[in-house]
Amino acid sequence: MAARTVKLAVIPGDGIGPEVVAEGLKVLATVAPAHDLALDTTEYELGAKRWHATGETLPDSVEQELREHQAIFLGAVGDPTVPSGVLERGLLLRLRFSFSHYVNLRPVRLYPGVHTPLADVGPEDVDMLVVREGTEGPYAGMGGVLRKGTPGEIATQDSVNTRFGVERVVRYAFEKAAARPRRRLTLVHKDNVLTFAGELWQRVVREVGAEYPQVSVDYLHVDAATMFFVTQPARFDVVVTDNLFGDIITDLGAAVAGGIGLAASGNINPEGDFPSMFEPVHGSAPDIAGQGKADPTATILSAAIMLDHLGYADAARRIERAVGDDLQARAKEGLVRSTAQIGDDIVRRVAEQG
Amino acid sequence: MAARTVKLAVIPGDGIGPEVVAEGLKVLATVAPAHDLALDTTEYELGAKRWHATGETLPDSVEQELREHQAIFLGAVGDPTVPSGVLERGLLLRLRFSFSHYVNLRPVRLYPGVHTPLADVGPEDVDMLVVREGTEGPYAGMGGVLRKGTPGEIATQDSVNTRFGVERVVRYAFEKAAARPRRRLTLVHKDNVLTFAGELWQRVVREVGAEYPQVSVDYLHVDAATMFFVTQPARFDVVVTDNLFGDIITDLGAAVAGGIGLAASGNINPEGDFPSMFEPVHGSAPDIAGQGKADPTATILSAAIMLDHLGYADAARRIERAVGDDLQARAKEGLVRSTAQIGDDIVRRVAEQG
Ligand SMILES: CC(C)[C@H](C(=O)O)[C@@H](O)C(=O)O
Numbered sequence A, B: 001m002a003a004r005t006v007k008l009a010v011i012p013g014d015g016i017g018p019e020v021v022a023e024g025l026k027v028l029a030t031v032a033p034a035h036d037l038a039l040d041t042t043e044y045e046l047g048a049k050r051w052h053a054t055g056e057t058l059p060d061s062v063e064q065e066l067r068e069h070q071a072i073f074l075g076a077v078g079d080p081t082v083p084s085g086v087l088e089r090g091l092l093l094r095l096r097f098s099f100s101h102y103v104n105l106r107p108v109r110l111y112p113g114v115h116t117p118l119a120d121v122g123p124e125d126v127d128m129l130v131v132r133e134g135t136e137g138p139y140a141g142m143g144g145v146l147r148k149g150t151p152g153e154i155a156t157q158d159s160v161n162t163r164f165g166v167e168r169v170v171r172y173a174f175e176k177a178a179a180r181p182r183r184r185l186t187l188v189h190k191d192n193v194l195t196f197a198g199e200l201w202q203r204v205v206r207e208v209g210a211e212y213p214q215v216s217v218d219y220l221h222v223d224a225a226t227m228f229f230v231t232q233p234a235r236f237d238v239v240v241t242d243n244l245f246g247d248i249i250t251d252l253g254a255a256v257a258g259g260i261g262l263a264a265s266g267n268i269n270p271e272g273d274f275p276s277m278f279e280p281v282h283g284s285a286p287d288i289a290g291q292g293k294a295d296p297t298a299t300i301l302s303a304a305i306m307l308d309h310l311g312y313a314d315a316a317r318r319i320e321r322a323v324g325d326d327l328q329a330r331a332k333e334g335l336v337r338s339t340a341q342i343g344d345d346i347v348r349r350v351a352e353q354g
């Protein structure tokens, strides 16, 4: 059977981004051929260096080129030398918004052998899928500043929630919940305070939920949800939430599941109208960049989410198994390895499973 | 010396509110006379029952009466029979906003003997003071709904941040930080995404901070802050943050410090232009109401914050010591007591210290 070719845009980005992306690509290069997948990769230099050199975050022409790919694989962007928000809004969020990544998919799963900061919690307690809305909410960037620098200054930030935007992500979350053994969906919001947006989210979950009678639905205020993340993570299966609450609870989820070095994500446009983008949840960690200290596992697991999205579920499971084995080996052997050594070990495990 | 009389408005509220408030009042009644304090209490029936009976959440005349008091002691409001937001916005938030409670003071402290869900964390690691802004941000209630119920529906929620509102709470936080041994202040926000509000908060912290060179200042994105709450709580001393982020991280903080049954708060108007209001962080917990199962400790600790605010620091410390002793006794003796028994035991310990 002839291999299918997938055009993959790679954005290594800043800080530890290039290091972890290199390991992700090694793993992909190992697993792809065995599954009749050929990856045609093009690298794009975007991030702090380009901004310093040219003032550009994402030129329209580059956005246009990226659009011609089937997926984007991203390391991390951001650097202390760039004002906060410039690369986040101008590059990362621009991609999520332009490419309609309305599903920000973030599994929160505690692998056996991984250390969690929680005392009485094990792998069987932490296995959730957070479906974070990715294209609206307070991330829309709406708002402004009036009378800046004067005592009468006002700064506003507006959360935008549309029926269209909420419904599509809620529907996706119900689909995911219906396909999982526990079939449970928790809406996380703050509807007793954010009454306009909260009522819309609640109503959409009720209405779409009527089409999924097999899924049991639950609601938690975001503040209570953070408590349950640390006291009863087992109560969560699929979680659906807005862009900002999703940002917050998935970092907390990452901490619970052993740290940001393991947290993977997909910025997904389910219809495939635009390329989806896969990236670790962590940032560019400039303090450890270039030292081989970064853990590439989150990036490698993001590659697995990408393979799932592209229709290569078997290849994705293979990476996850290799990562799972590697994480258990770390626990047993107390391994201290460089970024590349971790990547090599996972590559070896992927190959052995062949 | 003649006792000073303080007019205290009591709002027991809904669910477990009346049960826990009763214990708080018992403790106050024990400690007050020994510190030459006479409490002249008036009870106000506000909450779900009144709303069902009359449709009122907070009649103007009652707000006017409350204003004549020096402090308000509140249990909890909210009930599943009342639509979400009605009592929160119409009563609780209305009081916070009308009475300019711009400081929402929430200590996060792990008492010796108390079980935390975190594995490697002890009382020496968890001792922070969260200064949550209480009168603006996304809690302002601004926003609206357009084309409700149609496919084109839009719901917005606007976060309002004023120089005036941010500066006064930041200044309060610096004062608190300067008076604590570690003299450390962490601003928690999300300035890389909420760029308008974030820049204002950052600038105000920088400017006010110049007046407090002895305080070391730190910044964390809210998502990262939730991680550090569970992995390195010791890095926090005083935290200053907006209304919504403060809501979220203080519930998480409560979980880390042994649960919502222990988390106290003060809604403070530092200038005393309006009565400040003291309440446990927990809600009305209708599922356990009327069964004597609620832990009154958070309410009792809120009474201590109230005494501090009223100028009775010694009395406040006495309550905190009694609570601390009681919490250690619980741990040792595995006590299972009713709401009233816990209250009685703390009353006894307060009296013994006399
Ligand atoms: C870098 C930042 C804009 C981003 C976000 O807030 O979404 C990050 O925290 C994430 O979670 O991917």
Ligand SMILES: CC(C)[C@H](C(=O)O)[C@@H](O)C(=O)O
Pocket (backbone or CB within 6 Å): A192, A193, A223, B088, B089, B092, B093, B247, B281
């Ligand atoms: C009940 C609710 C309005 C309130 C809030 O969000 O402030 C509560 O969660 C709290 O933290 O006091």
